[in-house]
Amino acid sequence: MKRILSGVQPTGNLHLGNYLGAIRNWVALQRDYECFFMLADLHAITVPQEADKLRQHVRETAAAYIACGIDPEKSAIFPQSSISGHAELMWILSCHTPLGWLNRMTQFKEKAGKDKENAVLGLYSYPVLMAADIILYKATHVPVGHDQKQHVELTRDIAGAFNRYYKTEFFPLPEPVIMGEAARVMSLRDGKKKMSKSDESDYSRINLTDDADTIALKFRKAKSDMIEGISYDAEARPEVSNLLNLYASFRGITREQALAECEGKNNSAFKQMLTDVAVAHLSPITSKMRELLKETDYLDKVLARGVARAHAVADQTLKEVKELAGFLNLKH
Ligand code: AMP
Ligand code: TRP
Secondary structure, eight states, rough: OOOOEEEEOOOOBHHHHHHIIIHHHHHHTTTTSSSEEEEEEEHHTTTTOOOHHHHHHHHHHHHHHHHHHTTTSSEEEEEEOTTHHHHHHHHHHHOOHHHHHTOOOOOHHHHHHTTGGGGGGHHHHHHHHHHHHHTTOOEEEOOOOOGHHHHHHHHHHHHHHHHHHHTTTOOOOEEEESSTTTSSBBBBSSSSSSTTTOOOOOGGGBBTTOHHHHHHHHHHOOOOSSSSSSOOOOOHHHHHHHHHHHHHHHHOOOHHHHHHHHHOOOHHHHHHHHHHHHHHHHHHHHHHHHHHHHHHHHHHHHHHHHHHHHHHHHHHHHHHHHHHHTTOOOOO
């Protein structure tokens, strides 16, 4: 059976990278896979969060999933923290994860910066929690943006280490699924930096809550270069290449086809073409999201249903893992 688990951290400012790099691909995959899409709130607290804002962002992110086309009848949508098995399995996996593997993780190096002594343990062990998220559901496929590939590969290593230790084929080794021309959406201000929720400049990203005028303004102000015409060269023209990838991704065509469509255009005419496809694509999502956000009861029902479905699978896996590990199963 083919099963998917993926998630986004509910930290606000859901942006085009999250949409084109991840959520949109989930929508396409939910036809052929049994899907579990969580709101990664346990991951979110690896950096400081205000409790009320986090609660609000969990609902907002759930609304975004649904507005983007995740069907709550087909796919389970749930907050990670509602299933205690994630944290429990993480502990067990952490006893099978050599420090050397974690030391290779580039995201930790980026997020911890120079002051590693003061970085919290959760930020460091975050990839072990992500491995637990995935294999708790025995997921076979994990659709993510390019930046998460290393973490999914680590998950394969950890699942393999567990299987070898207990001499079993208990966990399938999950495959990262990285799709399309927008697996790495870059900042609109700096084509060498990825688009991110935490960038101070709101002009660096298109948020899923931006209206048409804001989208137009952000693309107009997006950094480009002085070279004439539109061409793809990620090294020499990172900003223009990023915009071209976005155009191709919105249109659902290849980069080459996109280049053919904007042949002979100058930067500002191309930005207008991009704005038009982006607004046409995003405005139904934005308005659906706004409607859903008013329906807190509905959202909470969807989440509760998701939690029930997630529990059914997670509890079974955890029970079997505890048996393998040699923990007593006492009635109480
Ligand atoms: P995060 O915002 O870090 O929780 O990311 C949630 C999902 O969005 C993951 O699958 C990421 O790989 C994906 N993602 C985040 N930023 C980008 C980006 N700039 N380009 C492509 N995918 C991204
Ligand atoms: N670490 C992912 C991110 O920041 C979010 C995430 C947590 C995730 N657990 C996951 C993604 C499991 C896929 C599968 O983008």
